[in-house]
Amino acid sequence: MPVKLSTTISNIQTIPNENNQKLVNEFYKFMKSSSTSDKYQNNNLKTIIAFGRFLEPTISFQTITKRDQIIAFLDTKIKNSQVDPDKRWITTWNDYLGRIKYFFRWLHNTKNSGGLLSSNRYDEDIYIPIAEWKTPxxxxxxxxxTKRLSPYLESELWEKEDVLTIVKYDNYKRNKAALTLLWDLDARPHEVTLLKIKHIRLKEKYGEGEIPYEAKTGTGPILLTCSFPYVRDWLNEHPFKNEPSARLICNIQSGSPITPEALWTVMKQLQKRIVRLLNEGSIKDTQEIEKMEFLLRTKKWNPYCIRHSAITADSDYLPEYALKKKVRWSMNSRQGSRYIKTRMGNELKNKILEHNGIISEEIQKTKPLISNCPRCTLVNILENKYCSKCSYPLTSEAFDEIKQSEKRRFEELENVYSKKISDLTTDMENKLAQMLSIIQQNPSLAHVKPEILEKVKRSINKKEIVT
Structure with missing residues (x-):
């Protein structure tokens, strides 16, 4: 789970040089006044704090004038091929370089000759607009x-079916809605936690809406497909479902907003829960056990990997302009190359496999990701055996359960009926035996009508009871 911004700010005092501590605090105030996101501030501060710790206590940031001083720090991120065979360290190296450049551009363009921070944008002698900053x-x-465009290996990416498989093991409808929204919206964690109820409009079989303008890349249209039944079911239990301005993904007890980091916790807790269920033997199906073990072993259990996987899956069937619109990138963004160039795509892969006779068109048919009730047409989540509205069976297992239940019911009725017939037969046989016994004792009664004989029998029984 990422370190909180408050923790990072408290770590500024761990920089050995006191002047550098002051500069980093001023840098934080500048970023805050520029309305940058907490995550952006946090990552920049962590990099500069690490650089400050790397420097000798006597070296101030203001005295750095050589490339070698910066490169020496960046090279501490290099790892050998045994530790990092995929050379992921290059991504870290470049990321740290960009953040250090930003810090020193700020330092050299916002400090006057006296070394003081200028916050007066109307002072022409001191203030330099960011657009006019010069790079030392x-x-x-x-x-x-690096030839490695994606931060994740192909084997580490999720499929939509995988996400829908793991969410059924979460106990909370809120978490199910949040995780499926990450996929449906190609969303960053903060884009999901910023959503309010008023941003979502549920239709009969899908939902639509928009991302709030406060998000990193601003507002943009969204469409709820596989997440639709999960969001609908969660809204039915939402503590403030009648408040349009309430956060959609909120604290379950209080309804208060949650942080983006909470979604990291949700995924980690779900991962631990599945491990526990496997260890306890609670998952019985052999294929399900194998699949869960595979997902635990190969996938990256974090919200950003879900987003990356969703964008990669979308790039299989959406043209680049449509992908940019769905993901809320600008039209001149080159981010799409990270998802398109390195992936063959399911459509192309299936065409090649079909041409070589490895698969047929029947195999290519995609499995449904939601279940429509044939009786009331309600859209149900895939793991539902029965319709959540009218209880109509949706799967073959549900039909089998109904058949078994009816079979047990008929067997119980048959047993009750057989017992009653047996008791009635025994009672009639006993009465007949009594009548024959009376006739044998009194032969004259053989010519008496049965009705009179029955009266005599009852009177005899009464006398026996009295005596």
């Missing part, structure tokens, strides 16, 4: 090139 020559360091 010692910051002209090239990024390291």
């Amino acid at each position: 020559s010692f910051l002209k360091i090239d990024k390291k090139k």
